[in-house]
Amino acid sequence: MKTDVENRLIWLDGKIVNIKDATVNVLAPTAQFGLNVFEGIRCYWNEEKEQLFAFRLDDHHKRLQRSIKLLQLDSPYSLSDLKNAFIDVVKANDYREDIAVRQTVFADGFGSWGSEGPVNMFVSPIPKAKSSAEYNKKSLRCCISSWRRISDSVLSPRIKCGANYINSRMAQREALRNGYDTTIFLNDAGKVAEGPGSCLFIVKNGILITPLLTDSVLESITRDTIIRIARDMGIETLERSIDRTELYTADEAFLCGSAMEITPVCSVDKYEITGGNRITNWIHNKYLNIVTGNDRMYLEWLTMISN
Ligand code: PMP
Structure with missing residues (x-):
């Protein structure tokens, strides 16, 4: 069965919420200046094995940490926090198809482009077919x-x-x-x-x-x-x-x-x-x-x- 995209679940600020409730403050530096770092990560469904596989998850999270470091974001997330958030939200959506996941760490609050924080994260999966078709x-x-x-x-x-x-x-x-x-x-x-x-x-x-x-x-x-x-x-x-x-x-x-x-x-x-x-x-x-x-x-x- 295909997932209901309109009602998919998103990880935001430590909670798993319906996408309709996953909102960001318009004054946050992420909204005003694009002050965020992110990864686009794929998971592929293997029908025979009835198994969903994330591809090079740790390497994506290491690159995300390098981006966080270079932009000096005051991120509270360890590598295992990044991984757990990812796995929790993918599991919550119960996918049995290929998906793409956007994992974004962003400058929240009411600061400016020079702010270090507060820093927040969302993890947003969506079904996406392979390019092979x-x-x-x-x-x-x-x-x-x-x-x-x-x-x-x-x-x-x-x-x-x-x-x-x-x-x-x-x-x-x-x-x-x-x-x-x-x-x-x-x-x-x-x-x-x-x-x-x-x-x-x-x-x-x-x-x-x-x-x-x-x-x-x-x-x-x-x-x-x-x-x-x-x-x-x-x-x-x-x-x-x-x-x-x-x-x-x-x-x-x-x-x-x-x-x-x-x-x-x-x-x-x-x-x-x-x-x-x-x-x-x-x-x-x-x-x-x-x-x-x-x-x-x-x-x-x-x-x-x-x-
Ligand atoms: N270059 C740019 C500018 C990109 O946005 C991407 C996609 N993330 C890539 C290269 C390919 O990177 P990756 O293989 O890690 O997805």
Whole structure:
């Protein structure tokens, strides 16, 4: 049975409440200045095992703690508090389908953008199907954004905070206005960075290549997953800066992230990418096998959410 989305349960301030009662003060710094940090975490339902698995939960929570530290939020939450809140609310909703969970730690109260606290949290799950249903139909027509990716010296892309997505919004709206599906940012140095909500890989001559973590990208968990599984399978994988023109001549390219999983790119600035997606398809299938608990080699990445 599908969950009743309108009445789903949210964790807010230590309580599990109906979404209609999960409200935030309009004057809180999170509402006024986007002063919040968050994670987008996926759980996948395995029908055969009748089991819901959260993917790389501890790694998401560690990244959330790094974002909290960098923004100097006076957070009362330990790693186990973050995990317990997550598990409690997912269990409370009794899901038997794939879901996406937003876990946000935010500046509450009546302070300003300089306030350290008070700090609050919500955890909000929602059903979300895998991208695989759409995978064969969906290949993205991308442009290079005229907006540069935020940089570590201005607004670090390493911090997963709400305000960073204004840069993403500007670029995505420009792409849609101009008839593309989405966009790819260059960084301050003119090298390829990432998508507005995803990381990027290209394939050239059978080698998988992705920008460095110091090229203005989020420390993506999907990026890390792909590097690990590709290397385990003996696919040569490089982390290095990528030039814009390398995108135009790539054999394959794809965007990746917890939300979009692995989604192929079919063109960049109307230069077509026609190499056949052999490696992209392999990574996509492998990824879905892992996250659903069907690959025994990577079970350490999964947290069982049992009711
Ligand atoms: N870059 C940006 C800007 C993102 O918003 C995301 C999605 N969180 C990613 C990359 C991918 O990160 P992850 O694989 O951890 O979901």
